[in-house]
Amino acid sequence: MAGAAFLSASDITVGYGGGTVLDRLSLKVERGEFVALLGSSGCGKTTLLRTIAGFNRPRSGQISLAGRDITTASPDRRNMAMVFQSYALWPHMSVAQNIGYGLKLRKTPREAIAARVGEIAAMLGLTGLEARKPGQLSGGQRQRVALGRALAVEPDVLLLDEPLSNLDARVRLSLRHEIRALQKRLAITAIHVTHDREEAMVMADRIVILDSGRTAQDGTPEEVYNRPRSAFVAAFMGAENVVALKGAADGERIAIAAGPHNNAAAIARNGRALTSGSFQARFRAEAASLSPVLPSAAIPSSATTGEDALELLGTVRQTSYPGGCWRHVVAVGETEVSVDAARPVEPGTSVILSVPSAALFLFDAPQDGAAAVSHAVAA
Numbered sequence: 001m002a003g004a005a006f007l008s009a010s011d012i013t014v015g016y017g018g019g020t021v022l023d024r025l026s027l028k029v030e031r032g033e034f035v036a037l038l039g040s041s042g043c044g045k046t047t048l049l050r051t052i053a054g055f056n057r058p059r060s061g062q063i064s065l066a067g068r069d070i071t072t073a074s075p076d077r078r079n080m081a082m083v084f085q086s087y088a089l090w091p092h093m094s095v096a097q098n099i100g101y102g103l104k105l106r107k108t109p110r111e112a113i114a115a116r117v118g119e120i121a122a123m124l125g126l127t128g129l130e131a132r133k134p135g136q137l138s139g140g141q142r143q144r145v146a147l148g149r150a151l152a153v154e155p156d157v158l159l160l161d162e163p164l165s166n167l168d169a170r171v172r173l174s175l176r177h178e179i180r181a182l183q184k185r186l187a188i189t190a191i192h193v194t195h196d197r198e199e200a201m202v203m204a205d206r207i208v209i210l211d212s213g214r215t216a217q218d219g220t221p222e223e224v225y226n227r228p229r230s231a232f233v234a235a236f237m238g239a240e241n242v243v244a245l246k247g248a249a250d251g252e253r254i255a256i257a258a259g260p261h262n263n264a265a266a267i268a269r270n271g272r273a274l275t276s277g278s279f280q281a282r283f284r285a286e287a288a289s290l291s292p293v294l295p296s297a298a299i300p301s302s303a304t305t306g307e308d309a310l311e312l313l314g315t316v317r318q319t320s321y322p323g324g325c326w327r328h329v330v331a332v333g334e335t336e337v338s339v340d341a342a343r344p345v346e347p348g349t350s351v352i353l354s355v356p357s358a359a360l361f362l363f364d365a366p367q368d369g370a371a372a373v374s375h376a377v378a379a
């Protein structure tokens with residue numbers, strides 16, 4: 001299998017009973033790569049991880065590891081280790097016994113287990129806690145033990161199923177960085193399931209976004225954040241403001257027609273795939289700049305054509321301070337959008353929102369309205 005990825009799932013279909021959860025999904029992971037599976041609840045992340053681990057059998061498709069077909073291999077013949085959200089430690093065993101558990105199952109000599117457990121405990125900052133039971137540890141310490149148990153067997157692939165979700169915010173942030181540093185130092189191949197966008201962004205080399213059992217996008221954190229391929233991915237990556245626009249894609253330019261609440265604009269196409277004349281524009285709260293309309297100033301009209309920026313006319317409805325900047329809820333026609341600004345603007349003020357082309361995501365309008373996308377993401 002020359003040229004094949006270290007771990008490869010090809011066209012796998014997986015379901016429970018009569019239902020299908022993963023629909024001809026493919027995933028490739030290179031040796032030493034850290035891949036995050038990101039998606040909303042129920043989209044099939046854990047099912048994919050469990051199928052790779054061998055706990056679920058695909059109905060069709062193939063899984064291979066280092067050139068070996070493991071589609072039907074039992075979990076213990078895959079040399080993978082899994083870390084769960086719930087730690088899944090043996091409560092009656094000590095930290096040392098938990099960490100050494102996999103090695104004991106493999107009939108590793110007792111002295112070798114002790115040496116490896118000592119090494120792992122030191123690596124994970126657990127030295128001195130070896131004799132404690134899991135019930136005598138904090139959540140963060142328990143998850144370190146679970147990680148230690150997984151690493152002790154030197155797995156070919158480390159599978160992480162939302163390992164940080166049960167931890168408090170501070171511990172979660174520090175463990176994120178520790179796991180990533182350890183993964184890089186030991187060149188571990190890892191797949192990390194999460195529904196936390198920022199966690200995926202800071203930990204992974206590559207993010208695979210799943211939507212209803214299919215891959216919505218597969219790319220580096222920068223790619224999926226800055227060049228979302230669909231409205232679903234844009235919304236999932238935080239571009240939750242939605243505005244409907246009319247226009248035409250013409251060669252390298254996109255001509256946006258003036259509307260009741262926007263001026264005409266000429267936007268560089270930059271690879272945006274648009275076919276229809278009705279667009280859905282998406283942008284993040286921090287992407288737009290907000291300026292009050294002075295009574296004497298002209299409002300955007302079809303007479304002005306914005307170059308590489310979209311201008312929207314709206315009215316501030318709410319102003320709040322979540323920290324760092326001021327957040328405004330702005331009504332643009334029937335739609336409300338969120339916009340951040342360094343200074344507060346009073347509710348009731350008419351404003352112009354300017355969204356630069358680079359921060360404006362444009363897609364063909366969905367047949368059943370923009371709301372369908374927002375609901376899919378919020379679910």
Ligand SMILES: Nc1ncnc2c1ncn2[C@@H]1O[C@H](COP(=O)(O)OP(=O)(O)OP(=O)(O)O)[C@@H](O)[C@H]1O
Pocket residue numbers: 016017021039040041042043044045046047048195
């Ligand atoms: N053992 C099972 N039997 C039947 N249906 C299941 C089983 N496990 C999962 N499902 C269903 O399969 C779908 C995908 O579940 P899965 O746990 O893979 O999603 P997920 O993306 O990991 O979700 P979450 O982020 O909430 O953990 C869901 O609709 C779920 O109800």
